[in-house]
Amino acid sequence: MELNNDKLSLIVQRVLLEMNEKNLNKKTRDGIFNTMNEAIEAAEQAYKDLSCMTVSEREKLISSMRKAILDNAMEIADICVKETKMGRKDHKYLKMKLAAEKTPGTEILNTKAYTGDKGLTLIEMSPYGVIGSIIPSTNPAATVACNSIGMIAAGNSVVFSPHPKAMECSLTTIKILNKAIREAGGPENLITSVYKPKLEDTMAMINHPKVRMLVATGGPEIVKIALSSGKKAIGAGAGNPPVLVDDTADIKKAARDIIKGCSFDNNLPCIAEKEVIVVEKVFEFFLEEIRKIEEVYELNEDEINKLLNLVLVEKANNKFTLNKEYVGKDANVILQSIGVNVLKHIECLVCRVPKYHPFVTEELMMPILPIVRAQNFDEALEIALQAEGGNRHTAVMHSKNVDNLTKMARTINTTIFVKNAPSYAGIGFGGEGYTTFTIAGPTGEGLTNASSFTREVRCVMVDSFRII
Ligand code: NAD
Secondary structure (H helix, E strand, C coil), X not given: CCCCHHHHHHXXXXXXXXXXXXXXXXXXXXXXXXXXXXXXXXXXXXXXHHHCCCHHHHHHHHHHHHHHHHHHHHHHHHHHHHHHCCCCHXXXXXXXXXXXXXXXXXXXXXXXXXXXXXXXXXXXXXXXXXXXXXXXXXXXXXXXXXXXXXXXXXXXXXXXXXXXXXXXXXXXXXXXXXXXXXXXXXXXXXXXXXXXXXXXXHHHHHHCCCEEEEEEECCHHHHHHHHCCCCEEEEECCCCCEEEECCCCCHHHHHHHHHHHHHHHHHCCCCCCCEEEEEHHHHHHHHHHHHCCCCEEECCHHHHHHHHHHHEEECCCCCEEECHHHCCCCHHHHHHHCCCCCCCCCCEEEEECCCCCHHHHCCCCCCEEEEEEXXXXXXXXXXXXXXXXXXXXXXXXXXXXXHHHHHHHHHHCCCEEEECCCHHHHHCCCCCXXXXXXXXXXXXXXXXXXXXXXEEEEEEEECCCCCC
């Protein structure tokens, strides 16, 4: 076996994890256990310990976690890419930084009060206890970081079920966060998981009576499993975000923004531009602007067909399954796989396709951007609706026509609707507002934050504490 630097550093990470696991007498395991049952029991104890702390003490833990994420962002980004062989280190670093800086803490938890002749009633946001959080392979570490901040800010502990293919980067992040919590005076094992996670562990976690809430961030299958559990569950599922460009858009800017959003982390984010629909009047102009971008490669018809056979496997009735081998791969690597060698660095492959081409209707998560021509705005909107597939996840539009913008926003009714910017503005990267990597369309929490991980409780005092 050839031992390059990437393989060597993965081996070192694995040995460190194994040493941690075997050292059973060691006082702390930084949250990683042999069995899911042990991980949940430890998290239950940690939740009880956290309940004894004040909210300002909780906020100190959050500050320490933020610092640890920032301090280790590059190292974690590196492990993520080497382990999953998906995405880009520079962009994964930016996602970690975003999670550290823009995930809300305890400040987002609000208490409501009703006062009147009968006294005072408070509505407070109370933790669930132990939360079971399922992590995708496409964005493992930033989701662990962001969910940990939100769930702990809300007063919970969390048991993570990472994707087996993203075990090392997820467990490394958990260990770093637990260390930061301990250093800030917090309980051990506030964040736990299992060494070598398997699908059976996910099911054990879902079914464990001490896990009070489930948060599933992933594809449709796991969201369905979590929602069928009989427990309170948040489902953050798949998207296939369309972009619509109408004839009033700043075409040059639109072309650049779309390529930036589509190629971010090799198109892994569920919010990333997956297909673009352009009205006829500006279609050729838009293509010209796209072609001017150095890092873009336009596929010809033969290359489109080769790529189709490579990345999608056709089942019956025009249904496809994704060849996961190519998810999150660099554009140059994908090109090489169809026999095209381009010497310069390519960020995005673009192709002209008919409106319901599989590249438009399937969520590829690869830096491939299909471009569709529509006769007018209404047809473009209809195509965008079909492509989005009712996920109600994310859509983007480039336009200066307020009526068109409003019509698309209302009709497509997605959780995130970005106007005149790359899609990532929708999660606070270059746009206003906080960030999250768990976007809950199916269950309606939207962009989750600490308050999504709480239950409302009511505290009533009759007659007293009334001033007026
Ligand atoms: P995936 O659904 O294959 O896996 C997600 C998680 O679910 C993993 O931890 C996996 O181990 C677990 N899982 C999947 N099937 C399971 C089963 N049958 N039993 C037990 N556990 C199971 O998804 P992925 O490929 O890792 O991630 C990509 C998908 O996630 C895309 O569809 C993307 O759009 C979506 N996603 C959504 C959000 C969001 O916030 N809405 C964020 C990131 C990713």
